[in-house]
Amino acid sequence: MKFLFDLDGTVTRQETLPIISGHFGCNEQIAELTTRTVAGNIPFIESFIRRVNILGRYSVRETNELLSGVSLYPAIAEFIAAHKEDCVIVTGNLTCWCEGLFNKIGCQCYGSEAEVVDDKVVKIKSILRKEQIVDLYKALGETVVFIGDGNNDLEAMRHANISIAAGLTHNPAQSLMSICDYVIYNEKALVRQMRQLCGEYGDSKSVVISCAGIGSRLGLGLTKALVQINGNSLISWQLKLFESVEDVRLVIGFQGGEIIEEVRKYRDDVIFCFNHRYFETKTGASYYLGARHANPETLEWDGDLLVHPDDVKMLLDTPGEFICYGDITSDDTVCVHVDEKGNVLDFSREGGDYEWTGPACMDKKHLIYCSQNVYNMFEPLCPMRGIKVRAYDIDTYNDYVRVSEITKDWTI
Numbered sequence: 137m138k139f140l141f142d143l144d145g146t147v148t149r150q151e152t153l154p155i156i157s158g159h160f161g162c163n164e165q166i167a168e169l170t171t172r173t174v175a176g177n178i179p180f181i182e183s184f185i186r187r188v189n190i191l192g193r194y195s196v197r198e199t200n201e202l203l204s205g206v207s208l209y210p211a212i213a214e215f216i217a218a219h220k221e222d223c224v225i226v227t228g229n230l231t232c233w234c235e236g237l238f239n240k241i242g243c244q245c246y247g248s249e250a251e252v253v254d255d256k257v258v259k260i261k262s263i264l265r266k267e268q269i270v271d272l273y274k275a276l277g278e279t280v281v282f283i284g285d286g287n288n289d290l291e292a293m294r295h296a297n298i299s300i301a302a303g304l305t306h307n308p309a310q311s312l313m314s315i316c317d318y319v320i321y322n323e324k325a326l327v328r329q330m331r332q333l334c335g336e337y338g339d340s341k342s343v344v345i346s347c348a349g350i351g352s353r354l355g356l357g358l359t360k361a362l363v364q365i366n367g368n369s370l371i372s373w374q375l376k377l378f379e380s381v382e383d384v385r386l387v388i389g390f391q392g393g394e395i396i397e398e399v400r401k402y403r404d405d406v407i408f409c410f411n412h413r414y415f416e417t418k419t420g421a422s423y424y425l426g427a428r429h430a431n432p433e434t435l436e437w438d439g440d441l442l443v444h445p446d447d448v449k450m451l452l453d454t455p456g457e458f459i460c461y462g463d464i465t466s467d468d469t470v471c472v473h474v475d476e477k478g479n480v481l482d483f484s485r486e487g488g489d490y491e492w493t494g495p496a497c498m499d500k501k502h503l504i505y506c507s508q509n510v511y512n513m514f515e516p517l518c519p520m521r522g523i524k525v526r527a528y529d530i531d532t533y534n535d536y537v538r539v540s541e542i543t544k545d546w547t548i
C-alpha cells in the first residue's frame with residue numbers, strides 16, 4: 137500500500153505560495169489566485185503558470201530556505217517518518233522551491249520542474265499531474281491511498297484505490313465530496329484512519345453509524361440523523377451515547393453536507409465515510425463501507441435507532457460478535473427466532489420470537505459487500521449470539537412520536 141499526499145494544506149499547516157508572496161511583498165495577487173484555484177474556479181495549470189510568472193522572479197535560494205521552515209502537521213509528519221517507504225508527496229509546486237521542505241519530510245517527493253538561471257525561474261519545464269503518479273504506483277501493483285484537499289487533487293483521488301479528503305487547513309474543495317471515500321477534519325482522526333489502513337488497529341471497537349438514507353418513510357423531508365428529538369438532532373443523541381468511543385465512523389449520503397455540519401458542532405474527530413450510491417443500496421452497503429477500514433470489531437448502528445443508554449454501555453463493553461433484538465413493537469418488521477440460550481437462529485418477515493432491531497457487532501473477517509439490508513449479511517452466519525436490548529427504531533411518523541416520549545426521561 138502507498139500513501140500519496142498532497143503537500144499544501146494537507147501535510148503543511150499553511151498553503152506555501154502565500155508564504156512566498158508574503159515574504160516578497162506580492163500578497164494580494166497571489167492570495168486571490170490561490171483562493172480561486174483551491175475552490176476550483178480557475179484551472180490549476182493556468183493558475184500555476186500565472187503564479188510562477190509572479191513568484192519566479194524572486195530568489196530561488198531564498199524561497200527554498202523560506203519553505204524549509206514551513207510547519208507541518210506533527211502527527212502526519214510522524215506517520216510519514218514511521219512509514220517512509222510507503223509514503224509519497226505529490227505536489228504541483230516547483231521542486232526547486234521545495235527541496236529543503238522535501239528533505240525535512242524525508243520521503244519520496246514529486247513536484248513540477250523548472251529551469252533556474254542566476255537563481256531565478258526562467259522557464260517551467262513540466263507541471264506535475266498527480267494522477268500520473270497514482271497510475272505509476274498502481275501499475276506496480278500497489279493499492280494507492282490518496283490524501284488531498286484541493287480541486288487539483290480531484291483526478292488523483294478519482295484514480296486512487298482509496299481517497300481521503302482532508303479538511304485540516306480549510307474545508308476540502310466541494311468537487312472532492314462527490315468522489316472521495318472519506319472526509320476527515322481532524323489530524324488525529326486522519327492518522328488513525330491511515331494506521332487502520334496499515335493494519336495498525338486501536339484496541340477498542342469502532343462504531344459505524346449509517347446515516348446515508350433519505351428517510352422517505354418518515355415523511356419529514358429530512359434524512360433521519362437531522363430529525364429533532366426533544367430539541368436535539370437524532371445524531372447528536374447518538375454522539376452523546378458514543379462519547380467514550382475513539383473511532384466513531386459516520387456513513388453519509390443524502391444531505392451529507394448538513395450532517396457533517398451538525399456533527400462537527402459536537403466533535404471534530406468523526407471519520408465520515410461516503411456511500412455515494414445511497415439511493416440504490418441499503419444499510420448493508422453503508423455498513424460495509426463504514427467498517428471495511430475500521431478496527432477489527434465494529435458495532436453496526438442504524439442512524440435511525442435509539443437504544444437505552446445503559447444498554448449502549450453494556451454493548452460497548454461486550455466483546456465478540458453478537459446480534460441485538462428487542463420486544464416486537466411494530467407489524468411491518470423483520471423478526472428473529474431465538475433458541476433457549478438466546479442465540480439467533482434465523483431472520484423472518486413472517487413473525488418470530490423478537491424483533492430484529494440492531495445493533496450488531498461483527499468481526500471484519502465476516503464482512504462482505506452487500507447492497508441489501510444489514511440482516512442479509514448476517515443470515516449466512518446464523519446461529520449467532522443474541523443480546524436483548526431496549527431499542528427504538530424511527531421508521532414512521534408514529535415511531536417518531538413514540539421515541540420522543542420515551543427519551544424524555546433519559547439522562548445521558
Ligand SMILES: [Mg+2]
Nearest residue numbers: 142144145286
Ligand atoms: Mg492542498
